Amino acid sequence: MLLPKFDYQAPTSIEEAAALLERYGAKAKCLAGGTDLLVNLKKKLLSPDQIISLNKIEGYAEAASQNGQGLSLGPLCTAAYLAGSKLIQDKSAVLAQAAAKLGSPLIRNRATIGGNLVTARPASDLAPALLVLGAQVTLVNSKGKRSVPLEAFLLGPGQTAIKEDEVLTEIIIPKETGPSAGIYLKLGSRKSLEISLVNAASFLALASDGTIQTARVALGAVAPTPILSPGAAKVLTGSKPKDSDDPVFKEAAKAAAQDSKPITDHRGSADYRREMVEVLTQRTLSAAYHQLMKNA
Amino acid sequence: MITLKVNNQEYDLVIPVNRTLTQVLRENLKLTGTKQGCSVGDCGSCTVLFDGEPVNSCLVLAVEAEGHHITTIEGLADEGKLHPIQEAFVEKGGIQCGFCSPGMILSAKALLDKNPSPTEREIREGISGNLCRCTGYQKIVESIQAVDKR
Numbered sequence: 001m002l003l004p005k006f007d008y009q010a011p012t013s014i015e016e017a018a019a020l021l022e023r024y025g026a027k028a029k030c031l032a033g034g035t036d037l038l039v040n041l042k043k044k045l046l047s048p049d050q051i052i053s054l055n056k057i058e059g060y061a062e063a064a065s066q067n068g069q070g071l072s073l074g075p076l077c078t079a080a081y082l083a084g085s086k087l088i089q090d091k092s093a094v095l096a097q098a099a100a101k102l103g104s105p106l107i108r109n110r111a112t113i114g115g116n117l118v119t120a121r122p123a124s125d126l127a128p129a130l131l132v133l134g135a136q137v138t139l140v141n142s143k144g145k146r147s148v149p150l151e152a153f154l155l156g157p158g159q160t161a162i163k164e165d166e167v168l169t170e171i172i173i174p175k176e177t178g179p180s181a182g183i184y185l186k187l188g189s190r191k192s193l194e195i196s197l198v199n200a201a202s203f204l205a206l207a208s209d210g211t212i213q214t215a216r217v218a219l220g221a222v223a224p225t226p227i228l229s230p231g232a233a234k235v236l237t238g239s240k241p242k243d244s245d246d247p248v249f250k251e252a253a254k255a256a257a258q259d260s261k262p263i264t265d266h267r268g269s270a271d272y273r274r275e276m277v278e279v280l281t282q283r284t285l286s287a288a289y290h291q292l293m294k295n296a
Numbered sequence: 297m298i299t300l301k302v303n304n305q306e307y308d309l310v311i312p313v314n315r316t317l318t319q320v321l322r323e324n325l326k327l328t329g330t331k332q333g334c335s336v337g338d339c340g341s342c343t344v345l346f347d348g349e350p351v352n353s354c355l356v357l358a359v360e361a362e363g364h365h366i367t368t369i370e371g372l373a374d375e376g377k378l379h380p381i382q383e384a385f386v387e388k389g390g391i392q393c394g395f396c397s398p399g400m401i402l403s404a405k406a407l408l409d410k411n412p413s414p415t416e417r418e419i420r421e422g423i424s425g426n427l428c429r430c431t432g433y434q435k436i437v438e439s440i441q442a443v444d445k446r
Binding site: 007042107110 | 312313314315316335336337338340343346349350351352354355356357359360403406421422424425426
């Protein structure tokens with residue numbers, strides 16, 4: 001399969017990139033890792049006049065701790081980088097776990113976090129992990145920048161709140177007070193190069209008296225976008241589980257299954273997916289709580 | 297014009313911007329050891345090392361490889377002497393039809409450079425982006441296991 005014709009530009013600053021997007025708007029597409037964009041170009045699903053590569057902009061491929069305020073991730077951090085980074089493993093383990101499940105080793109060396117979010121696939125591996133971490137994305141155009149919670153950024157399959165003239169320049173993960181743990185699980189029919197049938201991420205943070213002060217459960221491939229389950233959060237918040245087998249996790253998992261809106265397709269039926277949401281949610285919650293108890 | 301550094305040799309090239317790295321390696325540089333299979337990042341037969349890390353070269357624009365070190369299967373042998381991983385593949389029967397072999401060997405090299413004594417699970421994970429349609433994975437895994445013991 002051949003690539004269609006396009007012009008290619010590789011700006012070295014965000015100002016330059018934003019100016020190009022202002023000029024070309026919908027006729028341009030930003031290139032990050034290219035693992036989705038090049039496939040879509042080859043399949044003629046997209047035919048932009050301009051490809052604007054972000055790969056020459058410095059500092060975009062790294063994550064940094066924001067002096068105690070949380071983490072700042074550059075949009076070009078690859079999945080391999082996120083999976084292997086000590087900083088991510090320590091501060092946001094659930095994201096490292098999700099990144100390690102994306103595509104294949106070859107894809108992980110190219111696929112980026114910014115690209116994964118802007119591509120906005122319902123079965124994205126990184127989005128559920130970032131949702132439970134309460135991530136925000138920063139969008140920049142030539143007039144300025146704005147910050148959008150990830151939940152409000154993801155609008156539908158392939159659809160996000162990013163405007164034609166904007167670049168996703170940063171992903172911010174706020175600092176969590178108190179001990180916390182997160183777990184990501186992915187269900188598919190094979191281990192590599194798999195699009196999730198269902199995936200789930202859970203995150204729990206405890207108050208000093210051991211009650212759950214923050215609980216977030218995110219589900220992938222069971223709605224038009226990866227979603228947070230308000231039902232599961234409600235069941236868990238304020239509870240004080242006795243151990244990782246506490247019935248509250250089962251109850252939360254049932255609530256998550258109710259919040260999911262799966263469809264039937266060639267990879268699985270809606271009923272099966274809803275059932276698996278419950279199984280995966282319970283497993284991620286139990287494992288996250290187990291880890292909290294182990295660290296305590 | 298771009299300058300590509302492939303197997304420690306520099307090439308000055310004038311190419312259209314919509315050429316993939318696979319195409320330029322094969323068609324301009326005549327390095328046909330890199331194979332074009334699915335062309336959408338599923339099969340791994342186009343694997344090259346990009347600054348030492350294995351990537352699908354069918355999903356990399358050639359212009360984006362400028363300033364990086366590219367290693368293809370042709371870059372492994374040293375003055376006509378096969379690389380130990382290549383020798384292990386020959387000895388252990390890790391090559392059947394051969395189409396996946398360049399990619400398999402480069403993924404194996406990237407793995408062994410970081411982890412010289414991988415477990416079987418780590419080997420299978422390391423080559424999980426490379427498909428062999430002769431389905432000879434067992435011999436491929438044995439070949440990679442044999443490299444350490446040579």
